[in-house]
Amino acid sequence: MSMQKRMIVAVSVATVWTKPESPRPLDESALKHPVEIREWLRRMTIDDKLDLWEGNRIQTQILYGTSVLVAEELEDWIKVLIPQQGTRKEALGYPGWVPRCQLVIEPEAPAGLKRAEVITAQAWLYRNPSERSIELSYLTSLPVLDETEQWVKVKTPEGAGYLKANEVRLSDGSLIPEPGEGHIGCGIVEQGRRFLDLPYLWGGMSSFGYDCSGFAYSMHRYFGISIPRDASDQAKQGMLIAKEQLEPGDLLFFAYEEGKGAIHHVGIYAGDNRMIHSPESIKSIEIMDLSSYKLAKEHCVSRRYWG
Template structure:
């Protein structure tokens, strides 16, 4: 049986290999990880290098489960169970520092139990009325048995019982209880992140890449889609370009739409797209017509 671990960093980055992190990435490797300090110290060129040199694969949120593939000194090769990928049937693979996880058997975190899901860009966890950790949008934590009524919700975390402000979370008995969205709800929710700087491999309210953005917003509404754009484009319900509705995912490919799928965004309506573009830019709403996206348009999929 595979060993299961729970992520105890606010956001744990999934690296392509243990030798990929650079000196400037050290803040993202420790525990607790300094996600804001790491990203705040990266120049646009540093962020472009993450993309160009394939340094990062994906990210994993606080409290998420990963499954061990192999161990190498201070690193674990894992699969992210909640991120479907053609790379592994067990979930998205990559390398994570061993210090940023804890064996699930050592926690009170159990699957398929009532949970709180962060609905704001980020939120704070509290213990003894003191903030202890800033966590991301769509972080999910099981409710503790001693739920605090009123201003706070009590949750089980890798660091024991903690509290989150009630206004920062939605609470559900089961994932199937999350109300199914209309497409407009997807783009409305995504607007929260306008101007958030792009991060290759990003999967959090601290920074997204294009498919991490579409994946995470869908997951907020209880819809799990593949992690990467090229995998997403093969899933869902095909939609003709003339039938696009807000919330549909639109895909773009090299060689005027005939080559490899390299980008995804949300159709926003009125010929516009809401998307995480590239290093040096923030999440934005842009017109499609008469742009490179118009020329490279490939297809659309509906997951809602």
């Protein structure tokens, strides 16, 4: 099958599974159209969440309206490649399996349309200004058809919809750093603070739950900065930063064997020897003092993408 065939995500958050057999019966809410992301998260125990990692069930997630490449089709499942999520696993984009019902053929869109990007933690998409449709994640991006003072009419995978104008920002669709005064690294930290106490989710790439590298990826993306999807890849790019030169917004990487083994975690330096990160399945996004961090001896490298 041609790798050029494209489809588009038609649910608020599509979870990308390692293989079609990866989901468990308790994951049914995450496999539907429309997806029931909050219900899925609510039902999972800590052990259920840990099993997403231990069982190698989930690879990543994709937001509503994201275009993906089709690599393979298998009955009710489609193997996709996600160009927006860079990885050494596949040159064309992050790979994994998505239920067919959560994807549609990518509709034609006129060239040159602005895009509306959600800048609140979540935002409702409306069928019309009085009828809610889908709850969308932070950084969901859709083509703009029209705009008024209160509403932005957008093109969705399933027709026209509306977003509240004060919950989105408009752009030409390119990844351009957020304009304005100030230190972008500090801005990355401030965006991260908005999600304090959000529970960790292995593979999470939405404001319903992030994993460590998904959190770092998304806070950078707000400023138009594209970084690799996984911590192990993030640690190999960007500008190498010495410990004494750390500034807010820099990424701190942690590896097994007291920093000599495989990289397994990333956090965002928050200044004053603190870090903001999405730590692990039993915890939530937090700011913590690096001097008391249990993995402090595993810090192996720091990188800067914003400078």
